[in-house]
Structures are given as C-alpha cells and as structure tokens.
Amino acid sequence: MNTPRFAIEFDRKLIASLPSLGPRYTSYPTADRFSPEFGASQLQATLQQHIGSKPISLYVHIPFCNTICYYCGCNKIITKDTSRADTYIQYLDKELALLAQNWTGKPELAQLHFGGGTPTFLNTEQLNHIFTSIRRYFTLIDHGEYSIEIDPRNVSAETVAFLGQLGFNRISVGIQDFNPIVQKAVNRVQSEAETRYVIDAARQNGFRSISIDLIYGLPYQTEQSMQETLQQILDLQPDRIAMYHYAHLPHLFKPQRRINTAAVPDSSTKLDILQNTIHFLLENGYIFIGMDHFAKPQDELAIALAENRLQRNFQGYSTHADCDMIAIGVSSIGKIADIYSQNEKDLNAYYLALDKNRLPVLRGYQLNADDLLRRRIIQDLMCHFELNYADYASILPQPFKLYFADELTELTQLSQLGLLHLHENKIQVTPKGRLLIRNIAMVFDYYLRLKRTHNHYSQTV
Incomplete structure (x- = not known):
C-alpha cells in the first residue's frame, strides 16, 4: 500500500528552512x-x-x-x-x-x-x-x-x-x-x-x-x-x-x-x-x-x-x-456543531461550578462562517493531502481563487519549494510536503496570518 500516493520524502534542508513552530490543528481556530x-x-x-x-x-x-x-x-x-x-x-x-x-x-x-x-x-x-x-x-x-x-x-x-x-x-x-x-x-x-x-x-x-x-x-x-x-x-x-x-x-x-x-x-x-x-x-x-x-x-x-x-x-x-x-472532566475540550467548549482547568474551580449546579465551562468559541470554511480546508489538507476548489463552490461568496488570493500567492512560494502542486482546480500535496503538512495548513489560518495568536506552538517536524 506504500504506492506513490502514500509516499513521503524527507528533505532535511527544506525542513530547516521553514518556520519550525505551528499548531497541530486538532481544532481550528486553535484553543488560544x-x-x-x-x-x-x-x-x-x-x-x-x-x-x-x-x-x-x-x-x-x-x-x-x-x-x-x-x-x-x-x-x-x-x-x-x-x-x-x-x-x-x-x-x-x-x-x-x-x-x-x-x-x-x-x-x-x-x-x-x-x-x-x-x-x-x-x-x-x-x-x-x-x-x-x-x-x-x-x-x-x-x-x-x-x-x-x-x-x-x-x-x-x-x-x-x-x-x-x-x-x-x-x-x-x-x-x-x-x-x-x-x-x-x-x-x-x-x-x-x-x-x-x-x-x-x-x-x-x-x-x-x-x-x-x-x-x-x-x-x-x-x-x-x-x-x-x-x-x-x-x-x-x-x-x-x-x-x-x-x-x-x-x-x-x-x-x-x-x-x-x-x-x-x-x-x-x-x-x-x-x-x-x-x-x-x-x-x-x-x-x-x-x-x-x-x-x-x-x-x-x-x-x-x-x-x-x-x-x-x-x-x-x-x-x-x-x-x-x-467532553467531561477537568480541562477537557468538546466540539458541538459550530462551538468549542473547555472546562475549568483547576480542579477546585471545576468542583465549585458543579456544586452550584452549573456546567464547569471556563471558556469557548463560536465559529463564524469564515472559521467553518477554513476549518474544513485545514481538515482536507491534514487528512486528504489535497484540496478541490469545486468542493467549496456552493459555500463561498466568490470563486475560490478570489476569496483566497493572498493564500494562493503564499502557496505559490511553497509550490516552488516542492511542497505542493497548484493545479487549475485543486491543490495537491507532494510526498515532500506530506511531512510538512502543518506548514501548508498554516497558510489558511486567518488568525496566524494576522498574528492574532499568543500560543506556544510545538515544532512542525
């Protein structure tokens, strides 16, 4: 099953040249x-x-x-x-x-x-x-x-x-x-x-x-x-x-x-x-x-x-x-439809909320239409290693290439490095890019692009 479709290429020089820190994207937007x-x-x-x-x-x-x-x-x-x-x-x-x-x-x-x-x-x-x-x-x-x-x-x-x-x-x-x-x-x-x-x-x-x-x-x-x-x-x-x-x-x-x-x-x-x-x-x-x-x-x-x-x-x-x-228990994070919800991180605070017959919610987030769109894109990239523009035609207010013009300009640079191929109607991650998929997904992170995040991320590789 290790056919070219599932191949992976390890390029040390390329890994060293790209940003080394980034989200794991177990959620989008990220918990910060x-x-x-x-x-x-x-x-x-x-x-x-x-x-x-x-x-x-x-x-x-x-x-x-x-x-x-x-x-x-x-x-x-x-x-x-x-x-x-x-x-x-x-x-x-x-x-x-x-x-x-x-x-x-x-x-x-x-x-x-x-x-x-x-x-x-x-x-x-x-x-x-x-x-x-x-x-x-x-x-x-x-x-x-x-x-x-x-x-x-x-x-x-x-x-x-x-x-x-x-x-x-x-x-x-x-x-x-x-x-x-x-x-x-x-x-x-x-x-x-x-x-x-x-x-x-x-x-x-x-x-x-x-x-x-x-x-x-x-x-x-x-x-x-x-x-x-x-x-x-x-x-x-x-x-x-x-x-x-x-x-x-x-x-x-x-x-x-x-x-x-x-x-x-x-x-x-x-x-x-x-x-x-x-x-x-x-x-x-x-x-x-x-x-x-x-x-x-x-x-x-x-x-x-x-x-x-x-x-x-x-x-x-x-x-x-x-x-x-x-998700139940102290500090746990759940996802229901268009919201994320995280419980109290401190055990005593968790207990106190429940003593008051209140769900122990510490913080959360309700996704807007753009968040939901980008969450789906990042999910496709992280899980399928390609992105077909036609899949988004019915939910975008304008053509994919116009809505994500800035992102595609940045992806052109990653394409020149060999991480992906930019086709007329889709993005296809290469074997070299699969290991660096977080770096590719980061291009579509609205908050990361605007530097509206203060999280301490892990290394992408």
Whole structure:
C-alpha cells in the first residue's frame, strides 16, 4: 500500500528552512482563540439543538497519575491516593447529569476515549462506576471505537480483561522509549516485558487495536538507541504508532526542570532520529497517516486514508471526527456543531461550578462562517493531502481563487519549494510536503496570518 500516493520524502534542508513552530490543528481556530465570554448557556443551547439525532463522541479526562514523568506537559494531578478519584468520579456523575438535561433519549456513542493523566490510575470499581454512568445517558454500539490510554507499569492482565468486559476495544500504550538511560532521565522506567504482558493481555481479550506512543528528542536519545527501541516496538506489532516530538520548555512546564537540558539532543540529532524512524516504519510495512502517525495497512486509519474518509479531532487522526464530541472532566475540550467548549482547568474551580449546579465551562468559541470554511480546508489538507476548489463552490461568496488570493500567492512560494502542486482546480500535496503538512495548513489560518495568536506552538517536524 506504500504506492506513490502514500509516499513521503524527507528533505532535511527544506525542513530547516521553514518556520519550525505551528499548531497541530486538532481544532481550528486553535484553543488560544477561546474566550471566557463563552459560557455554559451557549453550550447548553448548542447541545439542545444538535445532540440526539446522530451518533456522537465522548471524551473522559482522568487527571490523576501516581508518578510524574518529567517530559509531560499535560493537565495532571500527582498522587498515590486512589481515594481522591472517588470524589472526582462523583463530580463526573454530576456533570453528565447536567449535560443530559439538554437532550432526549440516549444518543449512540460512535467513539469513546478515556485520556489523562493516567486513566488506569482508577481501580476496577471506579472504572465500573464511570461506565455505569455513561450507559445511563448513552447507548454503546457494536461497531463503536472505545479506547483508553494505559500505563503498563500499573496494569494487570486481570485489569485488561475487565476493561474489555466494560466495553473498551482499543488501547493506547505509552512507551516513549525503551532505553533504560533515557527512561531514568525522564522518570519513566518501564520494561519491554511488562509492556508486552499488557499488549498480549489486550489481544487475548479481544481488543481490536493496539496503539503505541513514542517520543523523540528526549534526553540521552541517539539515533542508535532509538533504532533499538524501534526494533523492540516492531516485535510487539502494534496496529498504530505515534511518534511525537518532545518540546523542552522548562519555563512553561515545571517537571521539565528536572531534565538535564545539556542531555537533550540537538536539532540535527532529532532530525536523524525522525528520519531513521520514518524509513524504518515504512520499510516494515506501516503506512504514513499524517504528521507523526503510522498504521498497518489493514488498520481502520489506513483504510480511511485510502478511501478519503480520514478525519481529525482533539484525539488526533480518527475515522469519526465528524461526530459532535462531548467532553467531561477537568480541562477537557468538546466540539458541538459550530462551538468549542473547555472546562475549568483547576480542579477546585471545576468542583465549585458543579456544586452550584452549573456546567464547569471556563471558556469557548463560536465559529463564524469564515472559521467553518477554513476549518474544513485545514481538515482536507491534514487528512486528504489535497484540496478541490469545486468542493467549496456552493459555500463561498466568490470563486475560490478570489476569496483566497493572498493564500494562493503564499502557496505559490511553497509550490516552488516542492511542497505542493497548484493545479487549475485543486491543490495537491507532494510526498515532500506530506511531512510538512502543518506548514501548508498554516497558510489558511486567518488568525496566524494576522498574528492574532499568543500560543506556544510545538515544532512542525
């Protein structure tokens, strides 16, 4: 399936010449555009209008971890006291009850994802409690995608079996790196044996998909050490692999201050690691999905890519991103029709809002017509690697080339660099441009073009 259509070309000189920072576009506009003027009443009105008629997605944020990984920039609470989650679960119940007042019946769940933090921080009783609440307000379906992020260091085979009984059918396993020196430097010591144990248990209990997360750019990583990790990963045969770039920002994330900055690989070494990783995965049969994601040819993501059905949402690439997504828990972000809504980031503020019988909305955003248009364009570029002008004729007030004249002028420059082809009626991303798709998508970001953003973005490659 690695035909020219799915090819990818690694051009180091070109990568170095382009802007190195940019949004991941799990949403457009990006979260830095969200406003505190958006409140619970707007979320409620949108839910009442849009939820109930079609399958939806649900995201559940579990913020607890029992140890701290020094590289992590997520919203998390470090504690070994699992009873702290009992209180949190009661508030998840309350949030679900308040949300469900805004629709009738039990909407079907096409997609469910437990993220964190560490969702497997919860014990079986706590997990069962949340699933009982979910089943009270939603209908789980046979072909739904129900996933959970797992830390193999604190999961038994019995727990994996229980997760399958609850209804989960996909797991995402955090590994980052198997090298013991790297693991010690980031305070995440995790053996291949315990990782394999959890993955084997998932397969034995009928899980349909195993995803693995890796990070490049961690302290003490080298091209050789990552090559050894990749060989170990290949032996595990995951269905999907994500290879994320580590952004060393100790001024923003306090845990990163415990990392020896001098041990973080330089830009050249990181590109060596990334280039080798891409070649290794392609040579061993994985398909490049986009950005930093790879999948086996028979995986649903690869099939969706081949059939032009690939989508993108806050969890990354997906086959169900066109679903409205309800998000519960502290700091979680949902998308319903033309709005985004984010919950309180502080746990006490989250609790206080629910104590007042108010949805814990911190901020949000209502998209205008231009936002909706650009969101669709960026989605097409990120997921399909091409853009047909005719697809937008019915929703544009004027021809595509006139409406986006400035953007097309800028794209001409990227075309001259070999990132894309500008045809008479479409834009087509080249194998060289696929790896740099974020740079291409950034051209259509209205707020980025006007520098109306103050976010700290990650590196595009």
